Amino acid sequence: MFQGFPEIKEALMSNRMQAGFMVAPMAIALRAQGVPIKIVYLGHRYGSAVVVQKDGPVKTFEDLRGKTVAIPSRYSDERLILFRAMAKHGMDRGDIRMVEMAPPDVAGALAAKAIDAFSMGEPYPSQAEMSGFGRVLFHAREYWPDYISCVLVVRQDVIDTRPEAVQVLVDGIARSGLWLDNPPRKKERREHAAEFVGRQYFRQDPKLLKWALTNPLDRVMYQPLTPYRGDFELIVSLMRETGILERPIAFEEYIDVRFAEGARTQTEWKYEPGDAF
Amino acid sequence: MRKIAIGVSAWLALVTIAHVSMNVNWAIVLNDRLPLDKRKLNVAYIPVT
Numbered sequence: 001m002f003q004g005f006p007e008i009k010e011a012l013m014s015n016r017m018q019a020g021f022m023v024a025p026m027a028i029a030l031r032a033q034g035v036p037i038k039i040v041y042l043g044h045r046y047g048s049a050v051v052v053q054k055d056g057p058v059k060t061f062e063d064l065r066g067k068t069v070a071i072p073s074r075y076s077d078e079r080l081i082l083f084r085a086m087a088k089h090g091m092d093r094g095d096i097r098m099v100e101m102a103p104p105d106v107a108g109a110l111a112a113k114a115i116d117a118f119s120m121g122e123p124y125p126s127q128a129e130m131s132g133f134g135r136v137l138f139h140a141r142e143y144w145p146d147y148i149s150c151v152l153v154v155r156q157d158v159i160d161t162r163p164e165a166v167q168v169l170v171d172g173i174a175r176s177g178l179w180l181d182n183p184p185r186k187k188e189r190r191e192h193a194a195e196f197v198g199r200q201y202f203r204q205d206p207k208l209l210k211w212a213l214t215n216p217l218d219r220v221m222y223q224p225l226t227p228y229r230g231d232f233e234l235i236v237s238l239m240r241e242t243g244i245l246e247r248p249i250a251f252e253e254y255i256d257v258r259f260a261e262g263a264r265t266q267t268e269w270k271y272e273p274g275d276a277f
Numbered sequence: 278m279r280k281i282a283i284g285v286s287a288w289l290a291l292v293t294i295a296h297v298s299m300n301v302n303w304a305i306v307l308n309d310r311l312p313l314d315k316r317k318l319n320v321a322y323i324p325v326t
Contacts (some may be wrong), residue, residue, distance in 0.1 A: 002321055122322075165318055
């Protein structure tokens with residue numbers, strides 16, 4: 001487990017990690033810079049929000065003019081969503097001051113009033129809401145339908161030499177997504193996932209993850225996780241507009257869709273909350 | 278002199294054992310020694326959705 005995306009980038013480049021989840025623009029920028037990685041699948045859809053102080057002066061998006069907003073990285077969709085919202089409200093790019101901050105630090109910074117708002121993935125918006133000092137100003141989907149944040153990237157040498165291992169990884173994520181988004185059992189399964197992921201992987205309070213996964217149930221979605229061309233071309237165009245991608249890059253250059261296609265016939269895990277592993 | 282050397286050696290051994298047990302991820306070390314096609318992939322993540 002890492003605490004920030006730049007560390008994941010370094011671990012991938014040094015081959016300490018062979019795959020990783022990172023924000024989509026960072027993966028695209030790394031590929032454009034010649035780093036031998038490819039996006040093979042999505043981690044989730046939606047699940048990012050802009051959060052402000054609950055009883056603070058920011059009541060509408062326009063109130064963010066001149067304010068400081070924390071983002072996880074310059075190369076993040078959480079930054080791009082702010083630009084989309086600014087464009088919609090007729091604001092200039094310099095109207096909001098953005099500062100990069102490690103995701104686990106943003107809720108504390110908002111509580112201490114060191115920042116006026118943050119744009120971040122879950123469970124940090126939930127953390128601010130649950131703790132009583134934060135209010136969701138808007139969820140990413142309000143300005144960006146089919147919003148994507150984290151994607152699964154794999155080193156090119158692993159794709160070339162061990163495609164079957166990459167397929168097993170992607171199949172597992174696909175099966176987990178189907179399991180979590182199964183309509184009749186969605187709430188029960190998400191609550192169960194929050195328990196074991198919180199304790200075994202994230203080392204976070206399961207109540208926090210339950211909030212993020214069930215309040216409401218579509219706050220974060222785990223289907224569809226196939227990387228679609230249109231979604232990524234929008235990200236590339238926003239990256240170009242906002243000055244974080246110097247050259248155009250073709251979809252095929254940074255995405256390998258064969259693993260997502262291979263996972264299309266997968267079915268959900270045969271497991272119910274309470275079953276033994 | 279001999280007692281000091283033994284004491285220093287014991288202290289060194291203790292610190293080394295403590296360091297190795299607390300800071301070395303043996304699962305990764307053992308995984309790295311497997312043939313390439315049998316190794317588990319190391320997947321990086323941060324605690325966000």
